[in-house]
Amino acid sequence: MKNYETSKIRNLALVGHSASGKTTLAESLLYKTGVIKRLGSVADGTTVSDYEKQEIKRKNSIQTSLIPVEDRGYKINFIDAPGFFDFEGEVLNALRASESALFVIDSENSIEVGTEKYWKYTEKISLPRIIFLNKLDKENAHFNKVVSDLHIQFSKKIIPLTLTIGEGENFEGIIDVIDKKAYKYKGFEREEIEIPEMRIEEVNTVYEEILEVIAESDDRLMEKYFGGEEFTEEEFRHGFSKAILEGKAVPLVAGSATKGIGVSVLLEIIEKYMPSPDHVAANIGFRPKDEYEGFEVSVNAPFSAVVFKTIADPFVGKISLFKVLSGLIKKDDPMYNSTKKTTEKASNLFFLRGKEQIKTDQVVAGDIGVFTKLDKTQTGDSLCTKENIIEYKKIKYPRPVLSYAIEAVSKNDEDRISEALQKLSEEDPTFTDTRNIETHQEILSGLGNVQLDVLLDKLKDNYSVNAKVVDLKIPYRETIKGKSDVQGRHKKQSGGAGQFGDVFIRFEPTDVEFEFYEEVFGGAVPKNYFPAVEKGLRESLDKGPLAGYKVTGIKATLYDGSYHPVDSNEQAFKTAAKIAFKKGIEEAKPILLEPIMKLEIRVPEANMGDVMGDMNKRRGRILGMDPQEDGTQVILAEAPQAEILSYSIDLRSMTQARGSFSVEFERYDEVPKDLTEKIIEESKKEEK
Numbered sequence: 001m002k003n004y005e006t007s008k009i010r011n012l013a014l015v016g017h018s019a020s021g022k023t024t025l026a027e028s029l030l031y032k033t034g035v036i037k038r039l040g041s042v043a044d045g046t047t048v049s050d051y052e053k054q055e056i057k058r059k060n061s062i063q064t065s066l067i068p069v070e071d072r073g074y075k076i077n078f079i080d081a082p083g084f085f086d087f088e089g090e091v092l093n094a095l096r097a098s099e100s101a102l103f104v105i106d107s108e109n110s111i112e113v114g115t116e117k118y119w120k121y122t123e124k125i126s127l128p129r130i131i132f133l134n135k136l137d138k139e140n141a142h143f144n145k146v147v148s149d150l151h152i153q154f155s156k157k158i159i160p161l162t163l164t165i166g167e168g169e170n171f172e173g174i175i176d177v178i179d180k181k182a183y184k185y186k187g188f189e190r191e192e193i194e195i196p197e198m199r200i201e202e203v204n205t206v207y208e209e210i211l212e213v214i215a216e217s218d219d220r221l222m223e224k225y226f227g228g229e230e231f232t233e234e235e236f237r238h239g240f241s242k243a244i245l246e247g248k249a250v251p252l253v254a255g256s257a258t259k260g261i262g263v264s265v266l267l268e269i270i271e272k273y274m275p276s277p278d279h280v281a282a283n284i285g286f287r288p289k290d291e292y293e294g295f296e297v298s299v300n301a302p303f304s305a306v307v308f309k310t311i312a313d314p315f316v317g318k319i320s321l322f323k324v325l326s327g328l329i330k331k332d333d334p335m336y337n338s339t340k341k342t343t344e345k346a347s348n349l350f351f352l353r354g355k356e357q358i359k360t361d362q363v364v365a366g367d368i369g370v371f372t373k374l375d376k377t378q379t380g381d382s383l384c385t386k387e388n389i390i391e392y393k394k395i396k397y398p399r400p401v402l403s404y405a406i407e408a409v410s411k412n413d414e415d416r417i418s419e420a421l422q423k424l425s426e427e428d429p430t431f432t433d434t435r436n437i438e439t440h441q442e443i444l445s446g447l448g449n450v451q452l453d454v455l456l457d458k459l460k461d462n463y464s465v466n467a468k469v470v471d472l473k474i475p476y477r478e479t480i481k482g483k484s485d486v487q488g489r490h491k492k493q494s495g496g497a498g499q500f501g502d503v504f505i506r507f508e509p510t511d512v513e514f515e516f517y518e519e520v521f522g523g524a525v526p527k528n529y530f531p532a533v534e535k536g537l538r539e540s541l542d543k544g545p546l547a548g549y550k551v552t553g554i555k556a557t558l559y560d561g562s563y564h565p566v567d568s569n570e571q572a573f574k575t576a577a578k579i580a581f582k583k584g585i586e587e588a589k590p591i592l593l594e595p596i597m598k599l600e601i602r603v604p605e606a607n608m609g610d611v612m613g614d615m616n617k618r619r620g621r622i623l624g625m626d627p628q629e630d631g632t633q634v635i636l637a638e639a640p641q642a643e644i645l646s647y648s649i650d651l652r653s654m655t656q657a658r659g660s661f662s663v664e665f666e667r668y669d670e671v672p673k674d675l676t677e678k679i680i681e682e683s684k685k686e687e688k
Contacts, residue, residue, distance in 0.1 A: 602633070
């Protein structure tokens with residue numbers, strides 16, 4: 001693969017709903033540009049883009065894949081992103097590294113949730129878009145209906161640059177509105193035919209819409225348009241490109257990825273009208289953390305880049321996908337990681353196509369390349385020169401909303417699970433792996449069940465680590481509502497020295513985790529034993545008398561006791577304190593506390609009733625509602641953690657995947673009495 005000037009490079013994220021045909025389109029683009037001689041199939045697991053074991057097994061993309069093609073003097077980097085919402089982090093990475101988004105829409109299913117979700121996001125960040133309306137050769141495909149749906153939902157700025165010849169099983173070609181040419185396809189080859197006479201008026205009408213958009217992009221062009229003058233090719237190109245960049249036009253191309261219909265026209269439109277990385281109005285995607293003067297996407301500027309994706313290959317090692325934002329990088333050049341404040345060396349420099357590594361001697365501004373075996377560099381890190389230090393802001397990934405408790409199947413697996421999960425976390429920063437010190441469980445948290453299932457399968461397939469999912473334990477806590485006054489006495493006599501400790505302690509509730517006071521007069525308990533008493537009480541906090549959960553909110557006051565001049569020691573007073581603790585908590589009206597979570601739920605207006613009713617069934621409480629500009633509602637709520645363990649799955653079901661939420665710990669509240677008994681009973685069963 002040769003090196004290209006920045007102006008001849010295009011970067012597009014392939015986005016859309018799952019199964020819309022993104023990976024198949026990538027395969028068609030590879031075939032059309034001569035990279036592959038035979039079309040691969042998602043069903044057969046033979047595509048260039050979906051090469052990972054889990055992708056082949058599940059017949060779905062689960063990670064970002066880079067697909068560069070060369071066509072008519074241009075290099076186009078297609079970044080194929082997964083459609084599953086569980087892999088939203090991958091989509092955000094792809095969009096960030098692109099100057100525009102290529103939406104692939106299944107014409108049989110029209111506008112699906114994935115299209116809605118990422119359309120709103122690209123609208124929010126003002127990212128230029130182009131649409132490939134796919135699967136028009138299918139029985140239930142209707143071009144005009146989908147275009148109408150798009151106009152109703154996303155506005156009339158969506159402009160078909162092609163019209164269809166035939167429909168469904170009779171779909172055989174397209175009409176190029178701009179060039180006013182019709183093409184009939186046989187396989188990937190096309191032959192020009194006459195535009196059917198009855199379609200000429202339709203073509204002229206759509207063409208006029210394009211001219212209006214171009215005229216609105218520039219006052220001079222507006223005057224020319226109203227004066228009845230024709231635009232030059234340069235004016236047409238400049239005006240339409242500007243309209244796309246400003247979000248006033250979204251070109252649409254009709255076609256079929258499996259039959260190759262429309263693929264050539266799609267490439268032509270991308271090359272002519274979609275922005276290059278060095279366009280003055282192009283979306284850079286990566287913003288400097290601090291003010292940085294003189295930044296420009298040019299090979300003449302100082303080198304800077306961002307690693308936007310890491311692949312943890314168990315055989316090849318770490319593969320770092322990066323985009324050069326300024327300057328260029330050559331093989332063996334030294335680099336400065338401004339995020340980690342360390343140096344690296346570009347000893348292994350490649351372009352990547354699927355899993356194929358293509359050697360290169362340099363990567364220029366705007367292009368995407370890969371390093372292999374960078375020791376310290378991770379996803380989101382900025383690279384530059386030591387002479388011109390620049391650091392780019394990191395992306396904000398969605399926070400985990402679903403958790404699995406996992407256990408290693410064997411001791412051998414247990415020894416290796418943490419290291420394997422660490423490698424996988426470099427590949428996917430949207431999941432977390434933590435150890436809950438209260439429940440003693442390893443917790444894997446992510447964006448959904450598919451993501452977590454894939455992680456467990458990757459542990460097994462890629463690292464030979466077997467882990468199983470077990471019931472997630474809620475970190476309940478125990479406290480007291482009343483007061484108590486108890487004695488703790490420890491006396492043990494054996495041959496030789498004995499043990500003796502005697503304490504009187506008052507217990508009462510407090511707002512903090514634990515408070516210890518002493519009010520001993522007259523030396524009933526020597527001062528040197530006070531720390532032992534406090535230590536015995538603190539150690540007792542780990543396991544409460546009700547159900548064995550951590551105890552909190554306890555104020556303990558040591559006010560009296562006795563000692564033996566020979567048999568008393570620190571261990572004896574520590575044991576006496578533990579005896580007092582158990583008695584004291586049991587007599588002070590002990591209760592169970594449960595974690596209460598704060599939720600921010602975003603749902604369409606139509607789902608409000610169902611979601612609020614469901615939250616009430618979960619012992620939740622609605623705190624408020626906030627209508628959004630996009631027509632959705634944000635519901636603020638609180639609910640016990642025990643009631644929302646599977647909420648991410650349930651919310652998707654209730655809202656047809658249009659709902660989303662974030663969750664964070666808020667506080668602990670008392671568990672209702674009827675549930676307390678069940679929890680205690682379950683705890684006793686586990687102890688047996």
